[in-house]
Amino acid sequence: MRILAVDDDPLFLRLLQGTLADAGYDQVDYSASAEAALDAVRAAEVPFDCFLLDIRMPGTDGIELCRQLRALPAYTIVPILMLTAVIDEDMIDRAFQAGATDYVTKPLKGLELGARIRMAAMLAEQTRQTVCLRQSAGKMQARLDTLTKIELSAELDLAGGPCCLSMPQLHGLLRLLPSGGYNMSVFALRIAEIDEAHAALGPGEFFAFLSDIAKTISERIAPRDHYIAYAGDGIFGAVAFGRDRATEQAGPEAMKYAGKIPTPTAGAKVGPVTLGYNQSAESRLLSGIAGAAALRKALAAARDLKKLDQRRHDLDADRMGARMVVPQRPRLLGPGRPFRPQVI
Structure with a gap:
């Protein structure tokens, strides 16, 4: 799983690197700001599989970054976990409204963070499968409608009576x-x-x-x-x-x-x-x-x-x-x- 972690604190990013390694995740990119993160997203040849976003950052904060990521077609479903040192219910609500999948409190624990990432990834996969099934069902219904559509010029054997x-x-x-x-x-x-x-x-x-x-x-x-x-x-x-x-x-x-x-x-x-x-x-x-x-x-x-x-x-x-x-x-x-x- 390829992860992009975004936080303006260099010390925290180093600690996060060790925590993710302990949890079994070694394909991790790091950005110190929302702008740098968006540049990394645009430059990525293969889309990221998960995002870890610090809520409180100068300039564009994590909530706004989450909203911008969700607006990108490739990232409508991928897990986005918010990182916060203080549980602020209003801020957490705004994060979920912006499209966040879950949140994790600092200081981070390797087992908890790994479990949250895996759970978010499972939910994202279930959502992806549901969307695919709905799209397939929609395409199938459209196909059936096309196949069963009566052409205006078609001759028909009507059920209008014995005559x-x-x-x-x-x-x-x-x-x-x-x-x-x-x-x-x-x-x-x-x-x-x-x-x-x-x-x-x-x-x-x-x-x-x-x-x-x-x-x-x-x-x-x-x-x-x-x-x-x-x-x-x-x-x-x-x-x-x-x-x-x-x-x-x-x-x-x-x-x-x-x-x-x-x-x-x-x-x-x-x-x-x-x-x-x-x-x-x-x-x-x-x-x-x-x-x-x-x-x-x-x-x-x-x-x-x-x-x-x-x-x-x-x-x-x-x-x-x-x-x-x-x-x-x-x-x-x-x-x-x-x-x-x-x-x-």
Whole structure:
């Protein structure tokens, strides 16, 4: 163990040298002032393992030196023992507040000093191990959070009810339909606030948030036969089957839910949700292959409109920052089709 002892009394330093040698410590450096001690610390190629500081010294005393040492990254944990000839409770309290590990009274006894140094070193090692474990746990948690973080663009198999499928399952179901024509309505719904929700919610909350929205959409489409899948980026693809006018209106019906979606894990963090609607094919006869193609078209249109909305949002923000007047512009879902968001 490499020790730095600091005291302004040369005679005491000589006595301390013998005491430390008797206690089994022979790697000891000595300084006569706080300034000299700091110079030694800065010049040391290998950090010291322990400090013995006289409390009462002219100029910068031992308490202030202790505080300055604790401010150095390499010495936040190492043992610092204060040396004092008189027990002054107020001074001892200030020494501990400055970061002292323990104190020893003069005149020094080899056995006592050695025991105090060893005990302080054990405490410092336990503290170091605790800090390392906490840092490792923090890094591991950060790693787990990174690994479990749901990417915004990820397709998910949501727990929104029996009509919720994964996107590959929905495409596969359409492609595997027997040959012939099916009366179906194919459309996409997109969450306008998806970026805010993704940033505000943890992985489990975000999954529950999307599942609750899928469940609500399914309830608005029912009782018609239908399937819903999440395509990522806040976009849902849906297919409703039927022969009546209501099937044609399945998409708009999904947007008419009044009130907040019941999201118990996310309701306090995410406000009312706005759904945009893209209908690729109205209720008409389509083969399964054509239905799958119509679904891809609806999803692509929804993604393009999401990107367009983001560009418009960024442009509006730039103009607002420049204090320019930003006129309200209608959001278009396609040629001649205005965007009429509904709060669900």
